[in-house]
Amino acid sequence: MISRRLADWTLLFVVLFTIAYFFLSHEGLYAIDDYFYSRYAHQLISGTFRVAPDPQGLLHDPLKERPMIYGPVALCYLLFGINIISSTLWPLLATLGCAVLFWKLYRRREPVVAATAMLLLGLHYFTLNLTNYLYPDNILMFWCLAGSAALLVGRRAEARKVAWGMGFAGLSFAALLSKETIVYYLPFYLAVLGRDAWRRQNLRFWVAAMASGLVLLSAYLAFYQLFTNDALYRLHLIEHTNEFLKEGNYLLGNRAALMGRITWQPLAFFIGTGLGPLLLLAIAALLQPAAPDSDKRFWLGLGFSTLLFFWVGSTSLSQYNPITLLPRMTTPLLPPLALAAGYGLRTLLRTGKGVALVALDLLLCAGWLHNGLSVLYGSLGVFLAVVAAAQHIRWSSAMLRTNSSWLPVLTLVVLAGCLAIRPAYFMWKPSVSSHFAQNRIIQQHLQAPATGVVLVDDFLIDNYDFYYGFEMPPQLQYRRYWSRDSLLLHPGQHAWLLLNRSTLTNDELTRKLIRYSPDSVLSWYPQRRLLAEDGKVSLYEVKLGNKVMSGQ
Numbered sequence: 001m002i003s004r005r006l007a008d009w010t011l012l013f014v015v016l017f018t019i020a021y022f023f024l025s026h027e028g029l030y031a032i033d034d035y036f037y038s039r040y041a042h043q044l045i046s047g048t049f050r051v052a053p054d055p056q057g058l059l060h061d062p063l064k065e066r067p068m069i070y071g072p073v074a075l076c077y078l079l080f081g082i083n084i085i086s087s088t089l090w091p092l093l094a095t096l097g098c099a100v101l102f103w104k105l106y107r108r109r110e111p112v113v114a115a116t117a118m119l120l121l122g123l124h125y126f127t128l129n130l131t132n133y134l135y136p137d138n139i140l141m142f143w144c145l146a147g148s149a150a151l152l153v154g155r156r157a158e159a160r161k162v163a164w165g166m167g168f169a170g171l172s173f174a175a176l177l178s179k180e181t182i183v184y185y186l187p188f189y190l191a192v193l194g195r196d197a198w199r200r201q202n203l204r205f206w207v208a209a210m211a212s213g214l215v216l217l218s219a220y221l222a223f224y225q226l227f228t229n230d231a232l233y234r235l236h237l238i239e240h241t242n243e244f245l246k247e248g249n250y251l252l253g254n255r256a257a258l259m260g261r262i263t264w265q266p267l268a269f270f271i272g273t274g275l276g277p278l279l280l281l282a283i284a285a286l287l288q289p290a291a292p293d294s295d296k297r298f299w300l301g302l303g304f305s306t307l308l309f310f311w312v313g314s315t316s317l318s319q320y321n322p323i324t325l326l327p328r329m330t331t332p333l334l335p336p337l338a339l340a341a342g343y344g345l346r347t348l349l350r351t352g353k354g355v356a357l358v359a360l361d362l363l364l365c366a367g368w369l370h371n372g373l374s375v376l377y378g379s380l381g382v383f384l385a386v387v388a389a390a391q392h393i394r395w396s397s398a399m400l401r402t403n404s405s406w407l408p409v410l411t412l413v414v415l416a417g418c419l420a421i422r423p424a425y426f427m428w429k430p431s432v433s434s435h436f437a438q439n440r441i442i443q444q445h446l447q448a449p450a451t452g453v454v455l456v457d458d459f460l461i462d463n464y465d466f467y468y469g470f471e472m473p474p475q476l477q478y479r480r481y482w483s484r485d486s487l488l489l490h491p492g493q494h495a496w497l498l499l500n501r502s503t504l505t506n507d508e509l510t511r512k513l514i515r516y517s518p519d520s521v522l523s524w525y526p527q528r529r530l531l532a533e534d535g536k537v538s539l540y541e542v543k544l545g546n547k548v549m550s551g552q
Contacts, residue, residue, distance in 0.1 A: 006409065007107035010115035010416075014099045014122035017420065021128045022092050024427040028084050028435025034134035035463045036063050038087050041073035042470045051227045062241060065234045068143070068177040069136045082469040084435060092131045094142035098122070098335060101145050105153075106342075110295075112349070112408045113342030119412060120278045121338040123419035125426075126327035136179040141331035143175035144182060148336065151192065152298055155202045165208030173216045180238060181323070181332055184309045188302045235317075242316040261322050262312045269325045274373055274422065275334075276365045277380055277415070280358050282337045285344030287354070296343040303336035349411060352391045352402040359384035376418045383414045434502035437534040441498065442467045445532050445539055451475035452494035453487055455525075455542070458513050459503050481521055487544055495544050497525050501536040 029035055040063070043049035063069075072090045080086040099118045106114035121127055130138045150171055154164025172189075175182035196202045221231040230236060257265075270279050282303060290296045310333055314320045323329050348355050362381030366374040387407070390400035399406040431437075438460075446454055456464060456478055464478045465471075479487060481497075489495060501518045503509060522528070527543035 004108075004111060006412070007103050007111040007114040007118070010118050010412065011099055011103045011107075013416065014118045015096055017423075018092070018096060018099075018122060018128060018131065021423050021427055022088075022131050025128075025423075025429070026084065026088070026132050026435070027431060027433040028439075029463050029466060030133045032462065033063060034087070035466060037066075037070045037073065037134045037136075038082075038466060039470060040064060041070040041077055041087075042082060044071065044074040045077055046470075062180070062234070062237050065237065066136055066178055068174050069134070069139055069179075073134065082466075084439075087134050088132055091134060091138045094139040095122070095127060095131045097142045098138075098145050101142075101149055102335075102339070105149060106339075110342070110346065112346040112412075113339060115408075115412050116281075116342035116345045116415070117335075117338040119416050119419060120281075120341055121334050123416060123423065124278070124334070125274055125422045127331075127334070128423045129426075130328055130331070135328060137328040137331040140175055140179040140182065141335060143171055143178055144185060144332045145335040147171035147175055147182075148185065148302055151189065152295060154205050155192075155196070161202065161205040162208040165205040165210075166212040168205075169209045169212035169216060173213065173220075176220075180234075181329070184306045184313065184332055185302065187309065188305045191301070191305075239316060239318055242319060242321060258322075261325070265325060266311050270330075271365050272369065272373070273327045273330075274376060274419075275330070276377055277362065277419075278334070278337055278341045280361050281341035281344035281348075283344070284348060284354055284358055285340045288344065288347045290343075294343070296340065299336045299339040299343070303333065303340045306333050306336065345411070346408070349387075349408050350402060352388070355384050355391075356388035359388055372422070375421055379418045380415065383411070387411070431535075432502055432506050434500055434534075434536045437537040438498070438500050439467055440534050441532055441537050441539050446476065446496065446498075448473035448475070450494070451492065452489060452496065453477045453479050454496045454498055455479055455481050455484060456498050457481060457500065457503055457521075459509055460498070460500070481516070481524065484524060484544060489544060495542050496531070497521075497528060497540040497542045499538045499540065501538075 029038075040049065069090075073087060076086040076089050080089070099122045102114050102117045102121070106117075127138065127141075147168055150164060150168040154161060154168055157164055172182065172185075175185075193206060196206060224233040225231040270276065282300070285296060286300055286304065290300075310323060310330070313322065315323050348358065359381045362377045362384065366377035366381060369377065387400050390396035391402060398404055399410055401407065450473065452475070454464075454476065458480060461478060461480050475493075487495065499518060499521060504514055504516065504518050504521070506514070525540065525542040528540040529542075530538060531541050532539045
């Protein structure tokens with residue numbers, strides 16, 4: 001009974017924790033990517049979206065070619081209006097969708113596997129972090145998992161194989177319209193196709209999948225041919241982007257780092273981002289025997305083949321340039337590896353074999369990192385070490401024995417607690433952007449019929465129209481702080497200084513973009529009057545040296 005309800009309670013916990021993190025740690029717009037996706041979504045609902053390419057061939061932005069990112073966001077805008085919550089609702093739903101798919105696939109047959117996968121994926125800090133931003137990565141993760149699940153279940157189904165094949169093709173196509181790195185799944189898919197063809201199995205499924213995929217791909221290429229006169233426009237755009245950024249790749253500007261990038265750096269990266277437990281348990285599953293009817297081999301094959309291409313693959317066909325080691329780039333790897341890790345943990349807890357080795361590896365990771373993540377590795381390592389020792393100590397608690405039905409429950413509780421520490425910290429940590437306070441100031445004081453100019457920092461200047469739903473009041477203009485000496489005001493117009501102290505002290509921004517402090521900004525405007533203050537955001541009315549403003 002405990003085992004049967006394990007996946008249900010785990011799903012409930014992961015869903016509630018994810019939603020709590022989404023609202024308690026939201027930081028608003030982060031970078032130019034989520035702003036662009038949001039703007040494209042607005043263009044869709046306003047009828048101003050254009051599919052034609054840049055006539056000068058200067059476009060280095062593949063974001064416009066990902067309609068499965070901003071298309072659903074446009075629907076959210078129609079339903080809930082344009083704001084940061086509706087902008088990031090789609091990444092949140094995609095993240096929750098992965099947990100639901102785990103639950104649906106294995107809640108009855110393999111509840112420990114389902115629960116482990118939900119925790120390892122759903123409580124991973126960067127999975128949660130990406131729910132807050134309109135980035136493609138968690139959305140791609142959902143389509144990748146849904147497509148691979150359709151492949152697994154559809155080939156095994158006794159009925160409706162044609163429908164399953166069409167669904168597999170459609171879900172894979174949706175992934176392609178989200179982000180190009182779905183291609184890392186292709187080698188495994190081709191291997192499964194080759195295996196089935198050799199054994200003459202699942203032919204109806206594959207015929208339906210290939211026919212549907214051919215129709216979708218043909219329509220896709222015809223679309224680009226019609227609007228751009230280049231059926232391979234998206235591929236050429238990716239190559240153009242790689243050419244534009246070649247000074248930073250591993251064969252030109254960063255050649256000296258290539259050997260490290262394709263050898264030890266990915267391993268250090270996975271450990272340093274908190275994916276060590278997932279990777280160790282997946283490796284444990286790789287070394288364990290699999291039952292003939294188990295799905296473990298499927299997820300191991302998909303997970304480790306994708307990991308191999310992430311490790312040594314290239315983002316370009318014309319030059320060798322491994323993918324950037326950023327946490328958000330790993331999302332296609334996580335679902336299959338999380339399920340493989342679930343199988344690994346299930347077998348460890350059933351047999352007790354290998355538990356001590358996994359515990360030792362976790363403790364070594366904790367000592368090597370010697371930072372906040374050491375709590376995750378160290379706590380889980382100590383617990384598994386206790387479990388390993390309990391198998392050889394007569395007077396140890398029965399709950400820690402491998403034949404106990406409570407051991408999986410206790411292990412998952414400890415795993416959840418260890419994984420939740422870091423995201424819980426950020427849930428209670430003060431905001432580093434003050435987005436919502438800044439939005440309240442703008443909504444209350446900087447709306448029509450206000451006329452004049454608003455002086456803002458170098459981060460807000462690139463996305464201020466988002467706060468107005470991309471429809472700016474006609475008599476209101478935004479300018480950078482340093483343009484103060486070139487502004488001329490007409491009679492009746494005002495000048496405001498919007499000061500967001502969170503932005504001006506954000507480490508990520510002050511390293512590259514922000515070159516001034518709140519005090520220095522205030523010193524530039526000695527004639528000022530405080531109008532409103534909300535947390536770390538202040539609005540001042542300021543007097544400029546010039547009285548009359550020119551046409552611009």
